[in-house]
Amino acid sequence: MTGIDWDILVPLPVVLALAGAGVAVVVTGRIRLQRAVSVVTLSLVLVVALALLVGADREGPLSVTVGGWPARMGVVLIVDRLAALMLVVSATVTLGVLLYSIGQGAASTDEERADEQAPLPIFHPTMLVLSAGVSNTFITGDLFNLYVGFEILLASSFVLLTLGGSAPRIRAGISYVVVSLLASVILLSAIAMLYAATGTVNMAQMAERLDALPEGTRLVLQLMLLVAFAVKAAVFPMFGWLPDSYPTAPAPVTAVFAGLLTKVGVYSIMRTQTLLFPGDQLTELLMWAALATMLVGILGAVAQDDIKRMLSFTLVSHIGFMLFGVAVGTAAGISAAIFYVAHHITVQTTLFLVIGLIERYGGTTSLTRLGGLAKLAPVLAVLFFLPAMNLAGIPPFSGFLGKAGLLQAGAEQATWLAYLLIAGSVLTSLLTLYAIARVWSRAFWQPPIEPATEGLERVPRGMTLPAAALVAVGLAITVVAGPLFAVTDRAAADMLERAPYIDAVFPGGVP
Amino acid sequence: MIPNLTLAVVAGVLFATGVYLLLARSITRALLGIVLLSNGANVLLLVAAGPAGEAAFYGRTPESDMSDPLPQAMVLTAIVITLGMTAFILAMAHRSWQLSQTDIVADDVEDLRLVELAVRDVAPHDEERPDVDDDAAGDDRPPGPGTDAVVEP
Incomplete structure (x- = not known):
């Protein structure tokens, strides 16, 4: 722990984003200045996140006690390799989405602007607060602070989802808000029970004390936490809210939600299942949940006629892959799951941004009305094709590498359930390919259904370039897959060992 | 730690009534359900605090007589969060009323x-x-x- 210099960086992703949000609210009247503030803020967050990844990989977990309170009384912030990697990926996609929305805002007509942006230009500050909430859940070492992080990101997601307050968005918003708040109440109750059982909300201390509890008590606590996070991660059977609410939001909002919000739930599941409840008492349950999530999600996707809704269902389905890795619970499984999360955040966000481009160009995302895009807009076709193939897991893309890692980890476990899951994963990949191919052949290849091409609008370069940049990031994950897998291997080994995390919070032993 | 039975029963009743209201299709009832559920969780945190004691003023109350201040701080945070969320749902219910003249989801x-x-x-x-x-x-x-x-x- 020589890294005083590194430790200083730990709270910055949250502090910078919140400060940036404050400044962005103050300068609401001056749109250019506000845009500059948010871009600079998120770029700084990205730089800090990259530095944290280097630091955490070299020095082990970095920790800071907020306000100098000793770890037992105050809140501890801790960044290990997993948290640092999540910070880097989330900062990258948030920045990409922000640039995209700026391109959209600069090009939209006044009429659209009135529709897309509420009375105050609140989009940028809210986006920064969302980023702060997401970062807070990643860097915290305190379960109650994790709950607060969730509430920060939920509150800002409520605002973003209901931007403009049109009837469909309000309808979708009501069910989203009620389901999210219900999950929060479950999480808060779980924290209350954990506090009653262990007398602490510090996760490192809790990890030590939980080991001493009777098995029945541990199981109840574990299940309550799992249910709360599974709702946020859209795991079967608690996924119904997601395909219902996401597609109605504006394209950049859907993109950032699809990339980040469910993955925060997956991250919390990973963190709590490895740190607080090591062992395999829930392996079977998690495996069945993973299988059902994959299959039900992808069957829902195949049935859709609208690209946005189709993608929302594939999002649910691919959460199953990450859960599979967590359920296997070996170093190989968790490492592959972390890799898959990083890959999926990038690809899913990119796809939703590209769908936004298609909507802008063709005026709709309905497969029954789109057609001939491959000839009319070849750039769009390429931008859609690459991440779509990546999502389906075609070699040599990162989606294939992540899935191969998961299948290998499952095969190493060699139980019949693991083999069943492997079969389910392969089937899900094929059905993903089918769903993607359906979009491709109907929207891109078949001749346009309506000859009315005069309605087609040019897509502004300000929107295309950020989307293209994120496509490139997705491809870059394939290129750096070797080193990335090395980092996730080390992260998974640390998480299973638990000692590095606990030692970072309590260097002199747990009180 | 000996939990307080009264508080535990109160928390249970709040959870039960909250779940019942949440199942309704009216937005206002769902909102009341959320409020009751949140308060149930807050009371549960107080149960987790253990037996009630003196106010936790450092230096004025002997440490053995203090009640555990940490859950109280958490309850305060949770109350503030619930307040904000309630305000947001009310705004949405109002907007829904403006748009469709109905309180039904x-x-x-x-x-x-x-x-x-x-x-x-x-x-x-x-x-x-x-x-x-x-x-x-x-x-x-x-x-x-x-x-x-x-x-x-």
């Missing part, structure tokens, strides 16, 4: 599609069996808020 897209399919399935039977006309008549109404169009097989 509308059917979601997937529900509407199911109803359409079901109506399409029922329609040919109507011609063959005129006696089911009365039953199926309800399905001709546009599926909107509150109709709950359940189609009998």
Whole structure:
């Protein structure tokens, strides 16, 4: 722990984003200045996140006690390799989405602007607060602070989802808000029970004390936490809210939600299942949940006629892959799951941004009305094709590498359930390919259904370039897959060992 | 630690009534359900604090007599969060009222599609069996808020 210099960086992703949000609210009247503030803020967050990844990989977990309170009384912030990697990926996609929305805002007509942006230009500050909430859940070492992080990101997601307050968005918003708040109440109750059982909300201390509890008590606590996070991660059977609410939001909002919000739930599941409840008492349950999530999600996707809704269902389905890795619970499984999360955040966000481009160009995302895009807009076709193939897991893309890692980890476990899951994963990949191919052949290849091409609008370069940049990031994950897998291997080994995390919070032993 | 039975029962009642209200289709009732549930969770945190003691003023109360201050701090945070969320739901309920003059949560897209399919399935039977006309008549109404169009097989 020589890294005083590194430790200083730990709270910055949250502090910078919140400060940036404050400044962005103050300068609401001056749109250019506000845009500059948010871009600079998120770029700084990205730089800090990259530095944290280097630091955490070299020095082990970095920790800071907020306000100098000793770890037992105050809140501890801790960044290990997993948290640092999540910070880097989330900062990258948030920045990409922000640039995209700026391109959209600069090009939209006044009429659209009135529709897309509420009375105050609140989009940028809210986006920064969302980023702060997401970062807070990643860097915290305190379960109650994790709950607060969730509430920060939920509150800002409520605002973003209901931007403009049109009837469909309000309808979708009501069910989203009620389901999210219900999950929060479950999480808060779980924290209350954990506090009653262990007398602490510090996760490192809790990890030590939980080991001493009777098995029945541990199981109840574990299940309550799992249910709360599974709702946020859209795991079967608690996924119904997601395909219902996401597609109605504006394209950049859907993109950032699809990339980040469910993955925060997956991250919390990973963190709590490895740190607080090591062992395999829930392996079977998690495996069945993973299988059902994959299959039900992808069957829902195949049935859709609208690209946005189709993608929302594939999002649910691919959460199953990450859960599979967590359920296997070996170093190989968790490492592959972390890799898959990083890959999926990038690809899913990119796809939703590209769908936004298609909507802008063709005026709709309905497969029954789109057609001939491959000839009319070849750039769009390429931008859609690459991440779509990546999502389906075609070699040599990162989606294939992540899935191969998961299948290998499952095969190493060699139980019949693991083999069943492997079969389910392969089937899900094929059905993903089918769903993607359906979009491709109907929207891109078949001749346009309506000859009315005069309605087609040019897509502004300000929107295309950020989307293209994120496509490139997705491809870059394939290129750096070797080193990335090395980092996730080390992260998974640390998480299973638990000692590095606990030692970072309590260097002199747990009180 | 000996938990307080009264508080535990109060938390249970709050959870039960909250869940009951949350199952309603009216936004206002769902909001009240959320409020009751949140308060149930807050009371649960107080149960977790253990037996009540003196106010936790450092230096004035002996440490052995203090009640545990940490859950109280957490409850305060949770109350503030619930306040903000309640305000947001109220704003949404108001906007929903402005838009559709109703307090009922509308059917979601997937529900509407199911109803359409079901109506399409029922329609040919109507011609063959005129006696089911009365039953199926309800399905001709546009599926909107509150109709709950359940189609009998």
